[in-house]
Amino acid sequence: LNDPxxxxxxxAARAITDTTVAGLDIRLADAVQHETSDLVRxxxxxxxxxxxxxEMREVGLRLLQxxxxxxxxLVVRAVGESGRVEWVDRxxxxxxxxxxxxxQAAERAxxxxxxx
Numbered sequence: 062l063n064d065p066x067x068x069x070x071x072x073a074a075r076a077i078t079d080t081t082v083a084g085l086d087i088r089l090a091d092a093v094q095h096e097t098s099d100l101v102r103x104x105x106x107x108x109x110x111x112x113x114x115x116e117m118r119e120v121g122l123r124l125l126q127x128x129x130x131x132x133x134x135l136v137v138r139a140v141g142e143s144g145r146v147e148w149v150d151r152x153x154x155x156x157x158x159x160x161x162x163x164x165q166a167a168e169r170a171x172x173x174x175x176x177x
Contacts, residue, residue, distance in 0.1 A: 067098035141170025
């Protein structure tokens with residue numbers, strides 16, 4: 062997450078599957094809050110959705126309100142894939158997002174989660 066290239070930082074965040082490694086969730090949360098690249102912010106937020114800590118998952122969920130529609134779309138897709146039905150109400154408003162890609166991702170995520 063420290064590489065000067067934002068594509069490398071995004072790939073590193075995307076590759077994280079175990080957020081229980083000591084201090085990793087804090088680094089990811091820092092990336093969500095302070096990263097200059099929206100792609101890196103989004104990938105870090107998606108990684109945090111897998112955290113066992115509710116407060117860290119919440120950091121990732123806040124990106125559903127990000128001004129960049131690409132970030133919202135990436136995070137809503139991850140929420141849909143998470144299987145966490147308790148997040149349905151968090152993504153329902155995105156089914157009316159001004160961006161058609163975000164709307165479509167939200168509709169798919171809602172369909173997936175509401176089947177559970």
